[in-house]
Amino acid sequence: MRITVIGGGVGCARFVLGLRELVRRRGGLDEISVVVNTADDWWVSGLRIAPDHDSLLYALAGVNDTERGWGRAEESERVSAELAQWGTAPEWFTLGDLDLGTHIARTAWLRAGASVSDVYARLGARWDLGAVLVPATDQEIDTIVEVDDGPIHFQEWWVRHRSQIPARGFSQQNIASATPSDAARAAITDADVILVAPSNPVVSVGPILAVPGMRELLREAHAPVVGVSGIIDGAVVRGMADACLTAVGIDTSARAVAEHYGARSADGLLDGWLVDTTDADAVPALRDIGIETRAVPLWMRDADTSAQVAADALALAATVER
Numbered sequence: 001m002r003i004t005v006i007g008g009g010v011g012c013a014r015f016v017l018g019l020r021e022l023v024r025r026r027g028g029l030d031e032i033s034v035v036v037n038t039a040d041d042w043w044v045s046g047l048r049i050a051p052d053h054d055s056l057l058y059a060l061a062g063v064n065d066t067e068r069g070w071g072r073a074e075e076s077e078r079v080s081a082e083l084a085q086w087g088t089a090p091e092w093f094t095l096g097d098l099d100l101g102t103h104i105a106r107t108a109w110l111r112a113g114a115s116v117s118d119v120y121a122r123l124g125a126r127w128d129l130g131a132v133l134v135p136a137t138d139q140e141i142d143t144i145v146e147v148d149d150g151p152i153h154f155q156e157w158w159v160r161h162r163s164q165i166p167a168r169g170f171s172q173q174n175i176a177s178a179t180p181s182d183a184a185r186a187a188i189t190d191a192d193v194i195l196v197a198p199s200n201p202v203v204s205v206g207p208i209l210a211v212p213g214m215r216e217l218l219r220e221a222h223a224p225v226v227g228v229s230g231i232i233d234g235a236v237v238r239g240m241a242d243a244c245l246t247a248v249g250i251d252t253s254a255r256a257v258a259e260h261y262g263a264r265s266a267d268g269l270l271d272g273w274l275v276d277t278t279d280a281d282a283v284p285a286l287r288d289i290g291i292e293t294r295a296v297p298l299w300m301r302d303a304d305t306s307a308q309v310a311a312d313a314l315a316l317a318a319t320v321e322r
Contacts, residue, residue, distance in 0.1 A: 007054035007197030008037030008052030013059035018306025032131035033187040039207030047103040055091040061127035072098040133185035141172040163240040167247035198230030226272035233278040255282035263290030
């Protein structure tokens with residue numbers, strides 16, 4: 001079976017780790033591809049930084065810092081401090097020395113003419129990831145946040161201000177001219193199952209769907225599309241997705257996010273949706289609008305619980321009608 005995941009960041013990484021564990025327990029014959037958000041990428045000190053991709057890369061490689069939740073384990077930060085002293089990098093955006101090695105390699109390949117897809121493949125070849133990471137698009141589509149004082153890059157709003165400055169909206173630069181990468185197109189078209197990870201709906205999944213042609217690919221795919229809620233009992237599992245949801249007028253609830261994605265039968269995204277058992281009251285309403293919904297435990301605390309969430313998502317996908 002060919003399984004394609006849509007998402008990015010830590011929530012997606014945890015889900016894909018569970019999916020990979022499930023695949024290995026079942027004999028390792030299934031193929032996993034992840035279509036990764038590229039819209040939180042940006043330039044720092046002349047280097048191209050890709051947080052959503054790198055969170056997945058490091059987690060699947062087993063070299064991530066599990067305590068901080070981002071970056072490499074056993075890091076030092078001497079170079080980042082030196083860059084801040086030279087004024088080429090903001091003090092509020094810390095890059096570890098090992099992490100900088102990834103960014104330097106990425107930038108060198110890009111400047112030599114490699115596509116973002118090429119770079120993903122080269123970085124992923126270093127470790128046995130158990131999954132193939134592909135970019136949603138090969139074009140640069142950095143996310144810009146509209147705030148009262150004017151537009152700022154998403155990373156400044158997210159990292160420097162911790163999303164405490166009210167956002168008036170989000171947009172992606174050059175999105176109108178972007179196209180799905182060939183690798184993303186193939187991952188969606190050839191998939192037997194498509195899973196939407198419990199990633200931030202606004203700034204991780206949203207920019208993927210905003211790439212012109214991406215929604216059409218997903219609607220026309222022969223595979224069922226099942227999503228996993230990253231909202232449990234009215235609260236985000238991790239991060240500051242609630243600030244993003246509030247900014248675009250969406251309630252922080254599993255039901256509201258599913259309604260935001262919409263039913264594929266009504267030109268939306270989803271055939272199925274997993275909510276946590278604490279949100280079971282959302283099931284009837286979502287079924288009424290054409291999204292087959294199940295309530296199951298969604299907390300991914302370890303390998304067993306994470307694999308079970310993946311198993312529940314695949315089980316739901318096997319029952320929904322296209």
